[in-house]
Amino acid sequence: MTSTGTPGTPGTPGTPGGAGRWMPVTSVALGAAACAVLLLVGAFAGRPDAAVLGAGPVVAAAWHMLRRPAGPVRATLARGEDDVPGAGRLTGTLVVAVPPGAVAANVDVLRLHRPVTDVLVAVRGTRRLAVETRTVRTGPQEVATAHVQGVGPGAASVAEPTRPVTRRTVVLPPAGALPDVPLPPRLRGLTGAHPSPRPGEGGDLRDVHPWAPGDRLRRIDWRVTARRAPDLRELWVRREHALAEAVVVLVVDSRDDVGPDPITWRGSQSPRPQDATSLDRARQAASAVARAFLDRGDRVGLDDLGVRRRPLPPGGGRRQLDRIRHALALTHPEGEPATRLRPPRVPSGALVVLFSTFLDDEAAVVAEQSRRAGHRVVAVDVLPQVRTRHLGAREHIALRIVQVARADRLAALTDHDVELVTWREAPAVALQTLARRAQRRPGAGVPA
Known part of the structure; x- marks a missing residue:
C-alpha cells in the first residue's frame, strides 16, 4: 500500500466508517495508575525519592489525556485514480480524516478475510492512501477492506476503530487476440468480411x-x-x-466455478484467490472468441446455461464486445440450476461455441441437440489443470471416477460431430486448425 499526503479537513458527517470515542491506551492507563500508587506511597511513607519517581509519569499521562482529540475518525475507500478494470490490477483510494490533535492512524487492510498489511501512518487532517492489489480472477470481487483507528499525541490515546470500509468492483475478462477462428456452414446477409x-x-x-x-x-x-x-x-x-457475415452464439456454462484443487469441487471450500477457476477461463475464452469474430465484421450473441434470463442477441461492433465482456463478468453460479428441456435458441445456420467443464451431462446434451439441429458446434473445455499431489487415496479414486466419466462424455461429443477444443492446451492453434477445415461437410447435421 502506497500513500500520498494532502491537506484537508475532516470528513463530512455521514461518511462511512466514522468513529468518535477516544480512549486511553491500556498500557498508558496501567502505567499511570502504578505511578500514582507509587506517588501516594512515597508521600505517606515520607519517601520523597519514591514520590518523585512516580510523579513524572503521572504528570505526563495527565498532560496527554488532557490533549487527547475529540471528534470522529472517518474513512472511505473509493475508486483509484488509475483504476483500469480488466487489467488484473485493482486499485482504490483510502481517505482517512482525523480530528484536530490526532497525529497518526493505524490502518489494517484485508482482502477476502485475509490480512494484507497493517501500517501506522502519520495523518494531519486528511490523508489519501493508494491501495493496490493483484488478481487473476474476473467478475465481481472485493478490492480491499480497511479498518482505521486514530492515534492521539504520544500514542497515549486511540480512537474507537471505524466500521470496516470495503470497495468492490467488476473485473472484465481480457479479450485476447486469436489468429483465426472457424466459420459456420452458412453465411448470412449481403455485407460482411467473408x-x-x-x-x-x-x-x-x-x-x-x-x-x-x-x-x-x-x-x-x-x-x-x-x-x-x-x-x-x-x-x-x-x-x-x-x-457475407457469420452469426455466432457463445453459450457459457456458469453452473460450475471450480479451481485446480479437486477438494474444493464439493463446495465446502472456496478456491484459493491466486487460482483462476473454470469460470474465469470461460470468461476469457468467450471474450477472445467474441473479439476475433467482431473484428472480422461478424455478429456475436451470448447465452448462459445456468440462468433463465433473456440472452444477449447477436450484434456487431465495438460496443457489442463491451456488452459481451460486461455480461460475462456478471455471470456466476446462481443456486440450483433448473434442467433445460431444449437447447438455447440460435439463428438458423449459426455457429455455436459452448464453454463448459463437462463435469455433468447437461452441457453435453445441449451440444448434441444443437448439432442435430444442423448447427456447427465447437465445445471448449475450460477445466483448469488439476493438482493431485496433495490428494489421499480416496480422493484419487473419486477423481479418477470423475475423469473417466468426463472422458467418455467428451468422446461421445466427438462421435456426434461436435468439434472439441481444450483451452488450456494451445487454444489458438486448435481454433486455427478448425478454421482450415471445409465449412461444408457431407451429411451436415448427421453424425459421421
Whole structure:
C-alpha cells in the first residue's frame, strides 16, 4: 500500500466508517495508575525519592489525556485514480480524516478475510492512501477492506476503530487476440468480411458473364468484350462473390466455478484467490472468441446455461464486445440450476461455441441437440489443470471416477460431430486448425 499526503479537513458527517470515542491506551492507563500508587506511597511513607519517581509519569499521562482529540475518525475507500478494470490490477483510494490533535492512524487492510498489511501512518487532517492489489480472477470481487483507528499525541490515546470500509468492483475478462477462428456452414446477409457463394459485390472474382439487366456499367470488362465481341453487339461484365457475415452464439456454462484443487469441487471450500477457476477461463475464452469474430465484421450473441434470463442477441461492433465482456463478468453460479428441456435458441445456420467443464451431462446434451439441429458446434473445455499431489487415496479414486466419466462424455461429443477444443492446451492453434477445415461437410447435421 502506497500513500500520498494532502491537506484537508475532516470528513463530512455521514461518511462511512466514522468513529468518535477516544480512549486511553491500556498500557498508558496501567502505567499511570502504578505511578500514582507509587506517588501516594512515597508521600505517606515520607519517601520523597519514591514520590518523585512516580510523579513524572503521572504528570505526563495527565498532560496527554488532557490533549487527547475529540471528534470522529472517518474513512472511505473509493475508486483509484488509475483504476483500469480488466487489467488484473485493482486499485482504490483510502481517505482517512482525523480530528484536530490526532497525529497518526493505524490502518489494517484485508482482502477476502485475509490480512494484507497493517501500517501506522502519520495523518494531519486528511490523508489519501493508494491501495493496490493483484488478481487473476474476473467478475465481481472485493478490492480491499480497511479498518482505521486514530492515534492521539504520544500514542497515549486511540480512537474507537471505524466500521470496516470495503470497495468492490467488476473485473472484465481480457479479450485476447486469436489468429483465426472457424466459420459456420452458412453465411448470412449481403455485407460482411467473408466471401459467400452468391453473386454480389466486394468479394473475389466469380465469373465473366454476358451483360444482363441489373448489371452496372462499371462492371463491363472491355478486354473480354473486345476479344469475344469485337463489333460490340454483346457486352461482358465481371461478376464477384458477395461478402457475407457469420452469426455466432457463445453459450457459457456458469453452473460450475471450480479451481485446480479437486477438494474444493464439493463446495465446502472456496478456491484459493491466486487460482483462476473454470469460470474465469470461460470468461476469457468467450471474450477472445467474441473479439476475433467482431473484428472480422461478424455478429456475436451470448447465452448462459445456468440462468433463465433473456440472452444477449447477436450484434456487431465495438460496443457489442463491451456488452459481451460486461455480461460475462456478471455471470456466476446462481443456486440450483433448473434442467433445460431444449437447447438455447440460435439463428438458423449459426455457429455455436459452448464453454463448459463437462463435469455433468447437461452441457453435453445441449451440444448434441444443437448439432442435430444442423448447427456447427465447437465445445471448449475450460477445466483448469488439476493438482493431485496433495490428494489421499480416496480422493484419487473419486477423481479418477470423475475423469473417466468426463472422458467418455467428451468422446461421445466427438462421435456426434461436435468439434472439441481444450483451452488450456494451445487454444489458438486448435481454433486455427478448425478454421482450415471445409465449412461444408457431407451429411451436415448427421453424425459421421
